[in-house]
Amino acid sequence: MKSEIIKVTFSNKVDNLSYPIFVGANLIYNCEKILKKFIHNKKIILIHDKVFYKKNEINESFVAFINLIEKFTSSVNLIGISGGDKTKNISELNHIIEKSLSFEIDRDSIVIAFGGGVIGDIAGFAASILLRGINYIQIPTTLLSQVDSSVGGKTGINSRKSKNLIGSFHQPLAVIIDINLLNTLPKREFLAGLVEVIKYGLIKDDKFFHYVEENYKQILKYDQSSLKEIIIKSCKIKSEIIKNDEKENGQRALLNLGHTFGHAIESFGKYDGTIIHGEAISIGICLAFKLSNKMGFCSLIETTRVINLLKNLKLPTSFLDLSISITTSKMLEKFKYDKKNKNNQLTFILNERIGKSFIKNNMDVNVLTKFLDEEI
Ligand SMILES: NC(=O)c1ccc[n+]([C@@H]2O[C@H](COP(=O)([O-])OP(=O)(O)OC[C@H]3O[C@@H](n4cnc5c(N)ncnc54)[C@H](O)[C@@H]3O)[C@@H](O)[C@H]2O)c1
Structure with a gap:
């Protein structure tokens, strides 16, 4: 399979920042x-998910990758951390920082993040603050990270208050997406990643949503060509949206469809795996469409179509699918920490239809309260 390159550019940057995303099979x-x-003769801090390097179970691709880069870098220093959102915390960040410094790094040293969104987010954040900022490369290993988190430079960790409240914008030097790394990804994680793929169609491209609707059975078989298709399309849509809005002052917020509800739900799960990010976003997307319908922005037919696709994928679609106890007031409390808020006013991403999201500022709390009371 021929590999492809997508270029991420930022139009508002004086330094014309751009970087490549390489997508292919067996790229590792x-x-x-x-x-x-990018890394010739440099000292490497390879921050990887421990899933690739266990005592009696070492991932072949990961070892091949280390052997390969050892040939042309000055040294490869490993930091293994666990996947899962519980890891995205300040003490894990501190561990990464201190361990990186113990390798006597300098400003030319490069972080490589080898793992899912959790590893990419925390490693990218560490890179952004180590020695006031060093470069990093993303090698995403989950579907979610290949279509979303590795692209766009949002890095960070969770606070006890809510998701991703501590972080920075720090763009990688490059992103390398090897589709074959997904072969070992558990189905639950794969489905969670597919939610973010569906999200792109819902935000901006009804034809893409239709493609996933038509081909999801093939995609679930990890079919290489459909996987390549959805990964490339997702990265292209994301790049197009962030091009003019690197720091999320406007349109980039659309990528948050389902995330205001989703992040709140996820944080109630205490990041212990009860509900994982993509699953919470699946419920969040359904709620965003239901709310859009309730407020008269989106038809019931379109709303039902979205919920049906997620149901067909056996993803959670409502509060009823959760084993966590959530109340309207607890949800409203969490919304206060949403980064889209301005002047204590809540902002939501809603939809006019499949393929057209919009930013709804100054959300009426009474409408929201009534809606949540009916849903919970
Ligand atoms: N920065 C952004 O723009 C952005 C965007 C979307 C999501 N996110 C963040 O991404 C995180 C979710 O990412 P994720 O779903 O990749 O989570 P993750 O990194 O926790 O990976 C999910 C699970 O898969 C395992 N895993 C990873 N790669 C594997 C492989 N190839 N084979 C087998 N197992 C593998 C991990 O150990 C973990 O248990 C959340 O914290 C979310 O907030 C960030």
């Missing part, structure tokens, strides 16, 4: 040429 074994340009 064949990335010498790609990587040499």
Whole structure:
């Protein structure tokens, strides 16, 4: 399978920042040429998900990758951390920082994040503050991270108050997406990633939503060509949205469809795996469509179509699918920490139809309260 390159550019940057996303199969074994340009003779801090390097179970691709980069870098220093949102906290960040410093790094050293969104987010954040900022490369290993978190430079950790409240914008030097890394990904995690794929169609591209509707059975078989199709399309849509809004002052917020509800729900799960990010976003998307319908913005037919696709994928679609106890007042309390809020006013991403999201500022709390009372 031929690999493809998508270029991420930011139009408002004086320094014309841009970086490549490489997408292909078995890229991990064949990335010498790609990587040499960025990491030749440099000291590497390879922050990886421990899932690839357990005592009696070492992932072949990961070891091949280490052997490959050891040939043309000055040293490869490993930091293994656990996947799962529980890891995205300040003490884990501190551990990464202190361990990185113990390798006697300098400002030319490079962080490589090898793992899912959790590893990418925390490693990227560490890179953004180590020695006041060093470069990093993303090698995403979950579907979610390949279509979303590795692109766009949002890095960070969770606070006890809610999700992703501590962080920075720090763009990677490059993103390397090897579709074959998904072969070992558990189905539950794969489905969670598919939610973010569906999200892109809902925000901006009804034809893409239709493609997933038509091909989801093929996609669930990890079929390489449909996987490549959805990953490339997702990265392209995300790049297009963030191009003019790197720091989320406007349109980038659309990518948050389902996330105001989703982040709140996720934080009630205490990040212990009861509900994972993509699952919470699945419920969040359904709620955003139901709310759009309640407020007269979106038809019931479109809303039902969205919920049906997520149901067909056996994803959770409502509060009833949760084993966590949630109340309207607890949800409203969590919304206060949403980063889209301005002047104590809540902002939500709603939809006119499939393929057209919009930003709804100054959300009426009474409408929201009534809606949540009916849903919970
Ligand atoms: N920065 C952004 O723009 C952005 C966007 C969306 C989501 N996120 C964040 O991403 C995180 C979720 O990412 P995620 O779903 O990748 O979570 P994750 O990194 O926790 O990975 C999910 C699980 O899959 C395992 N895993 C990873 N790769 C594997 C592989 N190839 N084979 C087998 N197991 C593997 C991990 O150990 C973990 O248990 C959340 O914290 C979310 O907030 C960030």
